[in-house]
Amino acid sequence: MGELILTTYDWVPEPPRGYVRDIRVRWALEEAGLLYRVASVPFRDRNAEHFAHQPFGQAPWLTDGDISIFESGAILLHLGELSPALMPADPRGRSEAIEWLFAALNSVEMASLPWSLFIFSGNTGDTPAWKLFDGFLHQHRLKHLEPVLAGRQWLAGTFSVADILMADVLRLVDRFDGLAAYPACRDYVARATARPCFVKAYTDQIAHFAAADAATPTLKS
Numbered sequence: 001m002g003e004l005i006l007t008t009y010d011w012v013p014e015p016p017r018g019y020v021r022d023i024r025v026r027w028a029l030e031e032a033g034l035l036y037r038v039a040s041v042p043f044r045d046r047n048a049e050h051f052a053h054q055p056f057g058q059a060p061w062l063t064d065g066d067i068s069i070f071e072s073g074a075i076l077l078h079l080g081e082l083s084p085a086l087m088p089a090d091p092r093g094r095s096e097a098i099e100w101l102f103a104a105l106n107s108v109e110m111a112s113l114p115w116s117l118f119i120f121s122g123n124t125g126d127t128p129a130w131k132l133f134d135g136f137l138h139q140h141r142l143k144h145l146e147p148v149l150a151g152r153q154w155l156a157g158t159f160s161v162a163d164i165l166m167a168d169v170l171r172l173v174d175r176f177d178g179l180a181a182y183p184a185c186r187d188y189v190a191r192a193t194a195r196p197c198f199v200k201a202y203t204d205q206i207a208h209f210a211a212a213d214a215a216t217p218t219l220k221s
């Protein structure tokens with residue numbers, strides 16, 4: 001393992017603060033007790049070096065020595081190799097953690113992200129498009145996730161990278177009150193976000209962007 005450097009934006013507007021995906025990596029690094037530092041790239045002027053690390057010009061990415069990794073799921077899988085606090089050691093637990101990590105991203109977030117974009121953009125009126133996306137998230141994802149989470153504390157038996165991703169995905173749904181009908185999902189989010197390592201990751205992210213406001217007040221506008 002080399003030096004671990006997490007790169008995120010230097011600044012973001014208020015609404016996404018606390019939800020920028022570097023929180024997933026911060027959270028995992030804290031759970032694993034790994035030493036790391038945080039670096040910043042401009043939010044507004046994304047340069048060629050940024051795109052060399054993250055082909056879509058997004059955040060976050062992680063470097064581990066001379067290895068550079070983008071996509072929060074890939075970063076968490078990489079960190080899972082470095083710490084038993086993030087990935088069960090037994091083959092069954094490991095397989096469950098990996099399948100639920102993909103389920104969080106590829107089954108739940110693929111439904112929750114367009115849903116939240118409709119809400120962000122105020123397009124939640126009585127339209128066929130909103131009904132389609134709202135129904136898809138509720139009837140095809142949350143309704144089925146609810147009994148799973150009612151039956152277990154953590155997705156792979158013990159806490160793992162799968163829980164970091166699933167809880168972070170559900171947290172955004174909860175922000176818009178989308179979990180009101182799913183008490184087990186809500187309890188799961190509460191359980192995960194009560195962990196001291198989440199609280200530290202969240203506090204650090206808020207402080208990171210607040211420091212940018214203080215350093216460059218004009219960025220606020």
Ligand SMILES: N[C@@H](CCC(=O)N[C@@H](CS)C(=O)NCC(=O)O)C(=O)O
Pocket residue numbers: 019020021022057058059060070071072073
């Ligand atoms: N699938 C990527 C998504 C990364 C992503 O959406 N990052 C957001 C911040 S949370 C971003 O960079 N948004 C600005 C943009 O897409 O231009 C991952 O999980 O790492």
